[in-house]
Amino acid sequence: MEKAIFAGGCFWCMVRPFTELEGIVKVVSGYTGGAEKDASYSAVKSGETGHVEAVEITFNPTKIPYSKLLEIFWTVTDPTDEDGQFTDRGPAYQSIIFTNSNEQRIAAEASRSALIQSGRFEKPVITKIKEAADFYPAEEFHQDFDLKNPFRYSLYYQGSGRKEFKRRYWPKDRTVLKNKLEPMQYFVTQENGTEPPFENAYWDNQEEGIYVDIVSGEPLFSSRDQYDAGCGWPSFTKPITPSMVREEWDVSTKHTRKEIRSRDADSHLGHVFEDGPKPEGLRYCINSAALRFIPKDMLEEEGYGDFLLLFSVRK
Known part of the structure; x- marks a missing residue:
């Protein structure tokens, strides 16, 4: 050392x-x-x-x-x-x-x-x-x-x-990402933006699978933990594991809240609130534009086979 x-x-x-x-x-x-x-x-x-x-x-x-x-x-x-x-x-x-x-x-x-x-x-x-x-x-x-x-x-x-x-x-070099991502995906993940409620891909998704970071592919959330919070964005009670996301205090507005970012890519994902289902009472309110959904039957093919274990236990 x-x-x-x-x-x-x-x-x-x-x-x-x-x-x-x-x-x-x-x-x-x-x-x-x-x-x-x-x-x-x-x-x-x-x-x-x-x-x-x-x-x-x-x-x-x-x-x-x-x-x-x-x-x-x-x-x-x-x-x-x-x-x-x-x-x-x-x-x-x-x-x-x-x-x-x-x-x-x-x-x-x-x-x-x-x-x-x-x-x-x-x-x-x-x-x-x-x-x-x-x-x-x-x-x-x-x-x-x-x-x-x-x-x-x-x-x-x-x-x-x-x-x-x-x-x-020391600005990040986002040239590659700007060409790779769709405008809304870039706005959300790189500029801390928010997509419109009810006008996004996954707010009412009913299919089983996992959600990964649109930038890096790192696994973030499971459909098993998704629920309809009535807010118009995909909502989860928890990430797959706490270590997969990072929380930061968002003091950019007068309404103080906790921002959720992916750990590896540092993508802005959304926010977490304390008005979710009991017992934890958390609601991870996440932008669809920050996510890519991988259906359960595609997990093995896309290299996420280990996460099939999430769906082997009765909910």
Whole structure:
């Protein structure tokens, strides 16, 4: 195992970009770079210790190289900001790469040079590269903050300007998808759109089978869990397994709600509400345009034969 240390402003927002990647063992929020032999949140924030907020990433280099971590680092920080990161101002929120070896230093310098030469940013890239110093884990409250406080995290991530900054400077290349998908499919999955109720393919589907992501083909929902919620969109009591979808707080409107996205393709699927059938009481309201339906008798032929097990048990 190896370790990488990155400072990019508020450590709450520096954890999630790395944690879900294969080869990442652990991501710890903490403090580093100061002269003092200990650190606390209040002291670091006030600038008393000279530390910065950072994350320490333990990773398996045979599964994910250090160069890949550097690529991700640039996409979640503003490397042109001298006085902090987004709404967090002051020395404690500098953008710094701390290297643990000569190899990491060489890779970091090469990565920074490539970013400068790309001309992606109008202003100069000022992110520092320093030798790693002692790292002090932050208080438990700050560890995995995005998981323990998802709503507050979503509000902060969007309100700080990070989300818009990434959308502007690191947009996804959707050229292939725009040519592959129908306009409504693209609008829903890539632009977080919503199709018209009752005017979509699966809102009243009665056939047995499973629904997969229209983009990636990853399995999402079973017809066994579909029911008529009267809303005009396909509704489900649950996904095939919880790990197949990802929930995020949607704070784009005044009506706060949980958005549902596919885990691998990151397609927008719909939303989940707490007005569904008991005992769970959940209603996964999903856009047909985000789905492709595979009938039960076609599962084997299309490579989803393992999911026939879903239909072998009496409902």
